Amino acid sequence: MHPFRANSLLRKLFCTLLITNLLTAAASINTQAHGSMPQFEETSSSGELQLVVKVSPHAAYQTEAIFVDKKLQRELVDGGTGAPFVAPLPPDTTLSFDKKGVQQRYGVTPNGEVVDLSAGLTINISSTSQESLRSQVQVVRARHYGEILPWEEASEVLPKYSKFTIVDVESGLSFEGQRRAGSHHADVQPLTKSDSATLKTIYGGAWSWDRKAVLVKLNGRTLAGSMHGMPHGGDGIPGNDFNGHFCIHFLGSVTHGSRSVDPAHQVMVHRAAGLLTEYISKLSPWALIDVWISAANQGDLQLLQVTTGQEQALHVRSMRRLSKLPERDVSQLLQLDTAVNVSATPVRPSAVVNRRVLFHLERASLNERWYIRSAVIQ
Structure with missing residues (x-):
């Protein structure tokens, strides 16, 4: 349950804050760690929506904000779908509201684009609603993530x-x-x-x-x-x-x-800092391979997904790079094949063994980011 609903006194406080929000269009923000989403009362007529920011879908640590926007809620109910959402990771921010007892849940990008997570399509909303939502998301993400300092x-x-x-x-x-x-x-x-x-x-x-x-x-x-x-x-x-x-x-x-x-x-x-996707998208193929190896070593499925653009699991107990990466000019390439020597501990055997990993990387154009499309351990 949302902390504002913890007891009757806090429920009164919540109602007071909600009325204030209706008048000021301000959002109430709360950061906490728990494993489940709060339960919602029916809010389709009130226009109450909730934003939740989490670093990954399974993270217990999250920051929440409740705000009221009847126009946006109507557009989400009535609007059609737009372009496909093709980012390697789903948005770290979700938008939820109740529609006649059924919870509606969408992803929201930092730019205020709304995504139907099940269909992988954007939702058409007006430019004013998108700008308003973008402002709300920026506030909540700033509260959730850390300041990146040299x-x-x-x-x-x-x-x-x-x-x-x-x-x-x-x-x-x-x-x-x-x-x-x-x-x-x-x-x-x-x-x-x-x-x-x-x-x-x-x-x-x-x-x-x-x-x-x-x-x-x-x-x-x-x-x-x-x-x-x-x-x-x-x-x-x-x-x-x-x-x-x-x-x-x-x-x-x-x-x-x-x-x-x-x-x-x-x-x-x-x-x-909430900048994982942006950071990965700017990496060279060699730096991207290093991230993939780190992800394999730690069993980090989100990092594997952001490097490959695909949901996948890699079953190793450890992996370290042995050889220096053979960096060369790839500025005019759309595909790259390279081999990297690693030490690895497979799932069952306990002994560390040396292996070669054959990487195939691609990008759609010279201006777009690299993806690791395959990694074959020999």
Whole structure:
């Protein structure tokens, strides 16, 4: 249930806010983590709609906004379908309302385009309704995602020994951490035993090097970051059940050892900022292959889908790139075939084996993005 309906007192508050919204056309926004969509009362006559932003369809962490727009609701009910929706991922924002007891649910792009998710078609609405919806979506997405800052600026926002809240954008679980060191990215430790336990829960009960998109909250600001969950290196907070520190990367931050940008961390930073699709669409074929390998290594189906444009699963327990990518000029190519050496652990055997992956990439025109159309593990 929506938090405004928690008890009778809050129901009265909700009604007051709804009346205010009718007069001011303002949206009420709430961010929370839960696994199911709220239940709706019949609102077809009131024009009440709800926006929900989630980083992925299965994410528990979401931001909600309720607003009233009778004109938009009528257009959604009466409007016909338009062009096919061909993006590699469904919109991260959904629009819902009740029509005679039946919930209607659509996807909404950042530009205010409405998508029939089951048919994969856009819905025709007026330009004024689209602009109004675009404004609503921008507000909710800004509340949901983090600010993307270069490492040099993020380092100033999160100075050494500062304490902050870290939120996993998938599970919605949060814990407190402190930056202890780190000149190229933030070396962070959980503050307490409870914080360490939450971090471990985020990773399914075992410490892991897997990268996860996170929000870092401090002094009214929310930054987009990427963390892993493996204790290593120096320790500084006794009694927190975390032997070492873990790392949080931001835009352009590099690893301490290689002094190079970690591709997997950068993908997660953009995911935490709500910019995953835009980021992937600008990558070279070689960078796209690195994202695919990271997705295979972590079993990240959304990343696999955004690199290939297709829903698919890859059953491996681990995968790492061994060879350097043979980069060459592809500016005038529409197709590309290349092989990359990897180390991989298949699903059943426990031993790591070396394999070659044959990639075939395509794009529709020289101005459009690349897709990995096939990846064959030899």
